[in-house]
Amino acid sequence: MSGKHLIESPAKADGAELWRIARDSKKLDLNSPYAYLLWCHDFADTSVVAKVDGQAVGFVIGYRRPSAPDTAVVWQVAVDSSQRGKGLAGALLDALFTRLVRRDVRYLETTITPDNxxxxxxFSSFAERWGAALERFDLFAPGDFPDDGEQHEPEDLYRIGPLNLK
Ligand SMILES: CC(C)(COP(=O)(O)OP(=O)(O)OC[C@H]1O[C@@H](n2cnc3c(N)ncnc32)[C@H](O)[C@@H]1OP(=O)(O)O)[C@@H](O)C(=O)NCCC(=O)NCCS
Structure with a gap:
Protein backbone atom coordinates (compact mmCIF):
# COMPACT_ATOMS: atom_id res chain seq x y z
CA MET A 1 0.00 0.00 0.00
CA SER A 2 1.22 3.46 -0.89
CA GLY A 3 2.07 5.64 2.12
CA LYS A 4 0.15 8.52 0.52
CA HIS A 5 -3.16 7.30 1.90
CA LEU A 6 -4.39 8.51 5.25
CA ILE A 7 -6.95 6.27 6.98
CA GLU A 8 -9.07 7.79 9.74
CA SER A 9 -12.54 7.76 11.28
CA PRO A 10 -15.03 9.70 9.16
CA ALA A 11 -16.45 12.99 10.42
CA LYS A 12 -19.63 14.82 9.48
CA ALA A 13 -17.69 16.71 6.80
CA ASP A 14 -17.02 13.38 5.01
CA GLY A 15 -20.66 12.30 4.68
CA ALA A 16 -21.27 13.92 1.30
CA GLU A 17 -18.10 12.37 -0.17
CA LEU A 18 -19.06 8.90 1.09
CA TRP A 19 -22.40 9.28 -0.65
CA ARG A 20 -20.60 10.34 -3.88
CA ILE A 21 -18.21 7.37 -3.76
CA ALA A 22 -21.14 4.97 -3.16
CA ARG A 23 -23.08 6.55 -6.06
CA ASP A 24 -20.12 6.41 -8.43
CA SER A 25 -19.42 2.74 -7.59
CA LYS A 26 -22.59 1.91 -9.58
CA LYS A 27 -22.56 -1.33 -7.61
CA LEU A 28 -23.71 -0.50 -4.10
CA ASP A 29 -27.30 0.09 -3.09
CA LEU A 30 -27.19 3.89 -2.82
CA ASN A 31 -28.60 5.19 0.43
CA SER A 32 -29.79 8.74 1.02
CA PRO A 33 -27.20 11.48 1.63
CA TYR A 34 -28.74 11.79 5.08
CA ALA A 35 -27.86 8.13 5.87
CA TYR A 36 -24.15 8.74 5.13
CA LEU A 37 -24.13 11.94 7.18
CA LEU A 38 -25.79 10.18 10.09
CA TRP A 39 -23.34 7.25 9.81
CA CYS A 40 -20.34 9.60 9.97
CA HIS A 41 -21.88 11.30 13.00
CA ASP A 42 -23.08 8.29 14.99
CA PHE A 43 -21.00 5.30 13.79
CA ALA A 44 -17.57 6.88 13.23
CA ASP A 45 -15.97 4.40 15.68
CA THR A 46 -16.94 1.46 13.48
CA SER A 47 -16.17 3.17 10.15
CA VAL A 48 -13.07 4.38 8.30
CA VAL A 49 -12.35 6.68 5.37
CA ALA A 50 -9.19 6.78 3.20
CA LYS A 51 -7.95 10.14 1.93
CA VAL A 52 -5.38 11.20 -0.65
CA ASP A 53 -4.40 14.89 -0.45
CA GLY A 54 -7.44 15.50 1.75
CA GLN A 55 -9.84 13.95 -0.75
CA ALA A 56 -11.88 10.90 0.32
CA VAL A 57 -11.18 7.97 -2.04
CA GLY A 58 -12.62 4.99 -0.15
CA PHE A 59 -14.56 3.99 2.93
CA VAL A 60 -15.89 1.19 5.09
CA ILE A 61 -19.02 1.82 7.14
CA GLY A 62 -20.16 -0.64 9.77
CA TYR A 63 -21.68 -1.19 13.20
CA ARG A 64 -21.40 -3.53 16.18
CA ARG A 65 -24.41 -5.81 16.32
CA PRO A 66 -26.37 -4.62 19.37
CA SER A 67 -27.43 -8.16 20.35
CA ALA A 68 -23.90 -9.59 19.82
CA PRO A 69 -21.27 -6.88 20.37
CA ASP A 70 -18.40 -9.29 19.60
CA THR A 71 -19.54 -9.01 15.96
CA ALA A 72 -18.96 -6.00 13.71
CA VAL A 73 -21.04 -5.86 10.56
CA VAL A 74 -19.50 -4.23 7.48
CA TRP A 75 -22.44 -2.51 5.84
CA GLN A 76 -20.71 -1.00 2.80
CA VAL A 77 -17.20 -0.77 1.41
CA ALA A 78 -16.17 1.12 -1.70
CA VAL A 79 -13.04 2.53 -3.31
CA ASP A 80 -12.99 5.09 -6.14
CA SER A 81 -12.37 3.30 -9.43
CA SER A 82 -9.11 5.28 -9.95
CA GLN A 83 -7.70 3.79 -6.73
CA ARG A 84 -8.74 0.15 -7.08
CA GLY A 85 -6.38 -2.82 -7.23
CA LYS A 86 -3.79 -1.18 -4.95
CA GLY A 87 -4.77 -2.91 -1.72
CA LEU A 88 -6.71 0.09 -0.41
CA ALA A 89 -9.92 -1.74 0.56
CA GLY A 90 -7.83 -4.41 2.32
CA ALA A 91 -5.93 -1.67 4.19
CA LEU A 92 -9.22 -0.04 5.24
CA LEU A 93 -10.54 -3.34 6.63
CA ASP A 94 -7.23 -4.06 8.40
CA ALA A 95 -7.21 -0.60 10.03
CA LEU A 96 -10.81 -0.87 11.16
CA PHE A 97 -10.54 -4.40 12.55
CA THR A 98 -7.22 -3.73 14.28
CA ARG A 99 -9.09 -1.00 16.15
CA LEU A 100 -12.18 -3.14 16.81
CA VAL A 101 -10.36 -6.31 17.89
CA ARG A 102 -8.61 -4.18 20.56
CA ARG A 103 -12.15 -3.43 21.76
CA ASP A 104 -13.17 -7.11 21.95
CA VAL A 105 -14.71 -7.59 18.50
CA ARG A 106 -14.02 -11.17 17.37
CA TYR A 107 -16.09 -11.57 14.19
CA LEU A 108 -16.62 -9.67 10.95
CA GLU A 109 -19.90 -10.18 9.14
CA THR A 110 -20.98 -8.79 5.81
CA THR A 111 -23.33 -9.63 2.98
CA ILE A 112 -22.22 -10.04 -0.62
CA THR A 113 -24.13 -10.70 -3.84
CA PRO A 114 -22.85 -13.85 -5.60
CA ASP A 115 -21.83 -11.88 -8.72
CA ASN A 116 -19.51 -9.51 -6.80
CA PHE A 123 -13.14 -10.61 2.19
CA SER A 124 -11.50 -13.97 1.31
CA SER A 125 -8.11 -12.32 1.28
CA PHE A 126 -8.90 -10.55 4.60
CA ALA A 127 -9.76 -13.92 6.21
CA GLU A 128 -6.53 -15.43 4.90
CA ARG A 129 -4.41 -12.50 6.09
CA TRP A 130 -5.93 -12.71 9.57
CA GLY A 131 -5.67 -16.53 9.70
CA ALA A 132 -9.42 -16.73 10.37
CA ALA A 133 -12.14 -19.08 9.14
CA LEU A 134 -14.70 -17.81 6.61
CA GLU A 135 -18.23 -19.23 6.52
CA ARG A 136 -21.01 -18.42 4.07
CA PHE A 137 -24.77 -18.64 4.80
CA ASP A 138 -27.91 -17.75 2.86
CA LEU A 139 -29.42 -14.55 4.27
CA PHE A 140 -31.59 -12.35 2.02
CA ALA A 141 -33.28 -13.92 -1.01
CA PRO A 142 -34.50 -11.88 -4.03
CA GLY A 143 -38.07 -12.22 -2.72
CA ASP A 144 -37.15 -10.51 0.56
CA PHE A 145 -36.64 -7.22 -1.30
CA PRO A 146 -39.52 -4.92 -2.26
CA ASP A 147 -40.81 -5.32 -5.81
CA ASP A 148 -39.46 -2.11 -7.38
CA GLY A 149 -39.35 -3.47 -10.91
CA GLU A 150 -35.75 -4.63 -10.61
CA GLN A 151 -34.74 -8.12 -9.53
CA HIS A 152 -32.35 -7.81 -6.56
CA GLU A 153 -29.56 -10.37 -6.33
CA PRO A 154 -29.50 -12.53 -3.17
CA GLU A 155 -27.29 -11.23 -0.35
CA ASP A 156 -25.19 -14.03 1.18
CA LEU A 157 -23.93 -13.65 4.73
CA TYR A 158 -20.18 -14.08 5.26
CA ARG A 159 -18.85 -14.56 8.78
CA ILE A 160 -15.10 -14.34 9.42
CA GLY A 161 -13.40 -15.15 12.72
CA PRO A 162 -12.41 -15.53 15.42
CA LEU A 163 -10.14 -12.53 14.81
CA ASN A 164 -6.99 -12.05 16.88
CA LEU A 165 -4.16 -9.53 16.65
CA LYS A 166 -0.88 -11.21 15.75
C1 LIG B 1 -14.71 -4.24 -3.69
C2 LIG B 1 -13.76 -3.05 -3.72
C3 LIG B 1 -14.04 -2.19 -2.48
C4 LIG B 1 -12.30 -3.55 -3.68
O1 LIG B 1 -11.44 -2.43 -3.56
P1 LIG B 1 -9.86 -2.51 -3.90
O2 LIG B 1 -9.19 -1.41 -3.16
O3 LIG B 1 -9.66 -2.56 -5.37
O4 LIG B 1 -9.46 -3.93 -3.28
P2 LIG B 1 -7.99 -4.39 -2.88
O5 LIG B 1 -7.01 -3.84 -3.89
O6 LIG B 1 -7.73 -4.07 -1.44
O7 LIG B 1 -8.08 -5.96 -3.09
C5 LIG B 1 -8.39 -6.83 -2.01
C6 LIG B 1 -8.40 -8.26 -2.54
O8 LIG B 1 -9.54 -8.44 -3.40
C7 LIG B 1 -9.13 -8.91 -4.66
N1 LIG B 1 -9.88 -8.23 -5.72
C8 LIG B 1 -10.07 -6.90 -5.84
N2 LIG B 1 -10.78 -6.64 -6.96
C9 LIG B 1 -11.02 -7.84 -7.54
C10 LIG B 1 -11.74 -8.23 -8.71
N3 LIG B 1 -12.32 -7.31 -9.52
N4 LIG B 1 -11.86 -9.57 -8.98
C11 LIG B 1 -11.30 -10.48 -8.17
N5 LIG B 1 -10.60 -10.17 -7.03
C12 LIG B 1 -10.48 -8.86 -6.74
C13 LIG B 1 -7.67 -8.51 -4.78
O9 LIG B 1 -6.96 -9.37 -5.65
C14 LIG B 1 -7.17 -8.60 -3.37
O10 LIG B 1 -6.82 -9.93 -3.06
P3 LIG B 1 -5.29 -10.27 -2.62
O11 LIG B 1 -5.09 -9.50 -1.34
O12 LIG B 1 -5.33 -11.75 -2.42
O13 LIG B 1 -4.41 -9.79 -3.72
C15 LIG B 1 -13.93 -2.21 -5.02
O14 LIG B 1 -13.84 -3.07 -6.14
C16 LIG B 1 -15.25 -1.44 -5.09
O15 LIG B 1 -15.36 -0.33 -4.57
N6 LIG B 1 -16.29 -2.02 -5.74
C17 LIG B 1 -17.60 -1.37 -5.87
C18 LIG B 1 -18.36 -1.38 -4.56
C19 LIG B 1 -18.58 -2.79 -4.04
O16 LIG B 1 -18.90 -3.70 -4.79
N7 LIG B 1 -18.40 -2.95 -2.70
C20 LIG B 1 -18.55 -4.26 -2.06
C21 LIG B 1 -19.96 -4.61 -1.73
S1 LIG B 1 -20.47 -3.91 -0.17
Whole structure:
Protein backbone atom coordinates (compact mmCIF):
# COMPACT_ATOMS: atom_id res chain seq x y z
CA MET A 1 0.00 0.00 0.00
CA SER A 2 1.22 3.46 -0.89
CA GLY A 3 2.07 5.64 2.12
CA LYS A 4 0.15 8.52 0.52
CA HIS A 5 -3.16 7.30 1.90
CA LEU A 6 -4.39 8.51 5.25
CA ILE A 7 -6.95 6.27 6.98
CA GLU A 8 -9.07 7.79 9.74
CA SER A 9 -12.54 7.76 11.28
CA PRO A 10 -15.03 9.70 9.16
CA ALA A 11 -16.45 12.99 10.42
CA LYS A 12 -19.63 14.82 9.48
CA ALA A 13 -17.69 16.71 6.80
CA ASP A 14 -17.02 13.38 5.01
CA GLY A 15 -20.66 12.30 4.68
CA ALA A 16 -21.27 13.92 1.30
CA GLU A 17 -18.10 12.37 -0.17
CA LEU A 18 -19.06 8.90 1.09
CA TRP A 19 -22.40 9.28 -0.65
CA ARG A 20 -20.60 10.34 -3.88
CA ILE A 21 -18.21 7.37 -3.76
CA ALA A 22 -21.14 4.97 -3.16
CA ARG A 23 -23.08 6.55 -6.06
CA ASP A 24 -20.12 6.41 -8.43
CA SER A 25 -19.42 2.74 -7.59
CA LYS A 26 -22.59 1.91 -9.58
CA LYS A 27 -22.56 -1.33 -7.61
CA LEU A 28 -23.71 -0.50 -4.10
CA ASP A 29 -27.30 0.09 -3.09
CA LEU A 30 -27.19 3.89 -2.82
CA ASN A 31 -28.60 5.19 0.43
CA SER A 32 -29.79 8.74 1.02
CA PRO A 33 -27.20 11.48 1.63
CA TYR A 34 -28.74 11.79 5.08
CA ALA A 35 -27.86 8.13 5.87
CA TYR A 36 -24.15 8.74 5.13
CA LEU A 37 -24.13 11.94 7.18
CA LEU A 38 -25.79 10.18 10.09
CA TRP A 39 -23.34 7.25 9.81
CA CYS A 40 -20.34 9.60 9.97
CA HIS A 41 -21.88 11.30 13.00
CA ASP A 42 -23.08 8.29 14.99
CA PHE A 43 -21.00 5.30 13.79
CA ALA A 44 -17.57 6.88 13.23
CA ASP A 45 -15.97 4.40 15.68
CA THR A 46 -16.94 1.46 13.48
CA SER A 47 -16.17 3.17 10.15
CA VAL A 48 -13.07 4.38 8.30
CA VAL A 49 -12.35 6.68 5.37
CA ALA A 50 -9.19 6.78 3.20
CA LYS A 51 -7.95 10.14 1.93
CA VAL A 52 -5.38 11.20 -0.65
CA ASP A 53 -4.40 14.89 -0.45
CA GLY A 54 -7.44 15.50 1.75
CA GLN A 55 -9.84 13.95 -0.75
CA ALA A 56 -11.88 10.90 0.32
CA VAL A 57 -11.18 7.97 -2.04
CA GLY A 58 -12.62 4.99 -0.15
CA PHE A 59 -14.56 3.99 2.93
CA VAL A 60 -15.89 1.19 5.09
CA ILE A 61 -19.02 1.82 7.14
CA GLY A 62 -20.16 -0.64 9.77
CA TYR A 63 -21.68 -1.19 13.20
CA ARG A 64 -21.40 -3.53 16.18
CA ARG A 65 -24.41 -5.81 16.32
CA PRO A 66 -26.37 -4.62 19.37
CA SER A 67 -27.43 -8.16 20.35
CA ALA A 68 -23.90 -9.59 19.82
CA PRO A 69 -21.27 -6.88 20.37
CA ASP A 70 -18.40 -9.29 19.60
CA THR A 71 -19.54 -9.01 15.96
CA ALA A 72 -18.96 -6.00 13.71
CA VAL A 73 -21.04 -5.86 10.56
CA VAL A 74 -19.50 -4.23 7.48
CA TRP A 75 -22.44 -2.51 5.84
CA GLN A 76 -20.71 -1.00 2.80
CA VAL A 77 -17.20 -0.77 1.41
CA ALA A 78 -16.17 1.12 -1.70
CA VAL A 79 -13.04 2.53 -3.31
CA ASP A 80 -12.99 5.09 -6.14
CA SER A 81 -12.37 3.30 -9.43
CA SER A 82 -9.11 5.28 -9.95
CA GLN A 83 -7.70 3.79 -6.73
CA ARG A 84 -8.74 0.15 -7.08
CA GLY A 85 -6.38 -2.82 -7.23
CA LYS A 86 -3.79 -1.18 -4.95
CA GLY A 87 -4.77 -2.91 -1.72
CA LEU A 88 -6.71 0.09 -0.41
CA ALA A 89 -9.92 -1.74 0.56
CA GLY A 90 -7.83 -4.41 2.32
CA ALA A 91 -5.93 -1.67 4.19
CA LEU A 92 -9.22 -0.04 5.24
CA LEU A 93 -10.54 -3.34 6.63
CA ASP A 94 -7.23 -4.06 8.40
CA ALA A 95 -7.21 -0.60 10.03
CA LEU A 96 -10.81 -0.87 11.16
CA PHE A 97 -10.54 -4.40 12.55
CA THR A 98 -7.22 -3.73 14.28
CA ARG A 99 -9.09 -1.00 16.15
CA LEU A 100 -12.18 -3.14 16.81
CA VAL A 101 -10.36 -6.31 17.89
CA ARG A 102 -8.61 -4.18 20.56
CA ARG A 103 -12.15 -3.43 21.76
CA ASP A 104 -13.17 -7.11 21.95
CA VAL A 105 -14.71 -7.59 18.50
CA ARG A 106 -14.02 -11.17 17.37
CA TYR A 107 -16.09 -11.57 14.19
CA LEU A 108 -16.62 -9.67 10.95
CA GLU A 109 -19.90 -10.18 9.14
CA THR A 110 -20.98 -8.79 5.81
CA THR A 111 -23.33 -9.63 2.98
CA ILE A 112 -22.22 -10.04 -0.62
CA THR A 113 -24.13 -10.70 -3.84
CA PRO A 114 -22.85 -13.85 -5.60
CA ASP A 115 -21.83 -11.88 -8.72
CA ASN A 116 -19.51 -9.51 -6.80
CA UNK A 117 -16.13 -11.13 -7.46
CA UNK A 118 -14.18 -8.10 -6.20
CA UNK A 119 -15.97 -8.14 -2.85
CA UNK A 120 -15.65 -11.92 -2.45
CA UNK A 121 -11.92 -11.55 -3.26
CA UNK A 122 -11.57 -8.72 -0.74
CA PHE A 123 -13.14 -10.61 2.19
CA SER A 124 -11.50 -13.97 1.31
CA SER A 125 -8.11 -12.32 1.28
CA PHE A 126 -8.90 -10.55 4.60
CA ALA A 127 -9.76 -13.92 6.21
CA GLU A 128 -6.53 -15.43 4.90
CA ARG A 129 -4.41 -12.50 6.09
CA TRP A 130 -5.93 -12.71 9.57
CA GLY A 131 -5.67 -16.53 9.70
CA ALA A 132 -9.42 -16.73 10.37
CA ALA A 133 -12.14 -19.08 9.14
CA LEU A 134 -14.70 -17.81 6.61
CA GLU A 135 -18.23 -19.23 6.52
CA ARG A 136 -21.01 -18.42 4.07
CA PHE A 137 -24.77 -18.64 4.80
CA ASP A 138 -27.91 -17.75 2.86
CA LEU A 139 -29.42 -14.55 4.27
CA PHE A 140 -31.59 -12.35 2.02
CA ALA A 141 -33.28 -13.92 -1.01
CA PRO A 142 -34.50 -11.88 -4.03
CA GLY A 143 -38.07 -12.22 -2.72
CA ASP A 144 -37.15 -10.51 0.56
CA PHE A 145 -36.64 -7.22 -1.30
CA PRO A 146 -39.52 -4.92 -2.26
CA ASP A 147 -40.81 -5.32 -5.81
CA ASP A 148 -39.46 -2.11 -7.38
CA GLY A 149 -39.35 -3.47 -10.91
CA GLU A 150 -35.75 -4.63 -10.61
CA GLN A 151 -34.74 -8.12 -9.53
CA HIS A 152 -32.35 -7.81 -6.56
CA GLU A 153 -29.56 -10.37 -6.33
CA PRO A 154 -29.50 -12.53 -3.17
CA GLU A 155 -27.29 -11.23 -0.35
CA ASP A 156 -25.19 -14.03 1.18
CA LEU A 157 -23.93 -13.65 4.73
CA TYR A 158 -20.18 -14.08 5.26
CA ARG A 159 -18.85 -14.56 8.78
CA ILE A 160 -15.10 -14.34 9.42
CA GLY A 161 -13.40 -15.15 12.72
CA PRO A 162 -12.41 -15.53 15.42
CA LEU A 163 -10.14 -12.53 14.81
CA ASN A 164 -6.99 -12.05 16.88
CA LEU A 165 -4.16 -9.53 16.65
CA LYS A 166 -0.88 -11.21 15.75
C1 LIG B 1 -14.71 -4.24 -3.69
C2 LIG B 1 -13.76 -3.05 -3.72
C3 LIG B 1 -14.04 -2.19 -2.48
C4 LIG B 1 -12.30 -3.55 -3.68
O1 LIG B 1 -11.44 -2.43 -3.56
P1 LIG B 1 -9.86 -2.51 -3.90
O2 LIG B 1 -9.19 -1.41 -3.16
O3 LIG B 1 -9.66 -2.56 -5.37
O4 LIG B 1 -9.46 -3.93 -3.28
P2 LIG B 1 -7.99 -4.39 -2.88
O5 LIG B 1 -7.01 -3.84 -3.89
O6 LIG B 1 -7.73 -4.07 -1.44
O7 LIG B 1 -8.08 -5.96 -3.09
C5 LIG B 1 -8.39 -6.83 -2.01
C6 LIG B 1 -8.40 -8.26 -2.54
O8 LIG B 1 -9.54 -8.44 -3.40
C7 LIG B 1 -9.13 -8.91 -4.66
N1 LIG B 1 -9.88 -8.23 -5.72
C8 LIG B 1 -10.07 -6.90 -5.84
N2 LIG B 1 -10.78 -6.64 -6.96
C9 LIG B 1 -11.02 -7.84 -7.54
C10 LIG B 1 -11.74 -8.23 -8.71
N3 LIG B 1 -12.32 -7.31 -9.52
N4 LIG B 1 -11.86 -9.57 -8.98
C11 LIG B 1 -11.30 -10.48 -8.17
N5 LIG B 1 -10.60 -10.17 -7.03
C12 LIG B 1 -10.48 -8.86 -6.74
C13 LIG B 1 -7.67 -8.51 -4.78
O9 LIG B 1 -6.96 -9.37 -5.65
C14 LIG B 1 -7.17 -8.60 -3.37
O10 LIG B 1 -6.82 -9.93 -3.06
P3 LIG B 1 -5.29 -10.27 -2.62
O11 LIG B 1 -5.09 -9.50 -1.34
O12 LIG B 1 -5.33 -11.75 -2.42
O13 LIG B 1 -4.41 -9.79 -3.72
C15 LIG B 1 -13.93 -2.21 -5.02
O14 LIG B 1 -13.84 -3.07 -6.14
C16 LIG B 1 -15.25 -1.44 -5.09
O15 LIG B 1 -15.36 -0.33 -4.57
N6 LIG B 1 -16.29 -2.02 -5.74
C17 LIG B 1 -17.60 -1.37 -5.87
C18 LIG B 1 -18.36 -1.38 -4.56
C19 LIG B 1 -18.58 -2.79 -4.04
O16 LIG B 1 -18.90 -3.70 -4.79
N7 LIG B 1 -18.40 -2.95 -2.70
C20 LIG B 1 -18.55 -4.26 -2.06
C21 LIG B 1 -19.96 -4.61 -1.73
S1 LIG B 1 -20.47 -3.91 -0.17
Missing amino acids: KASIGL
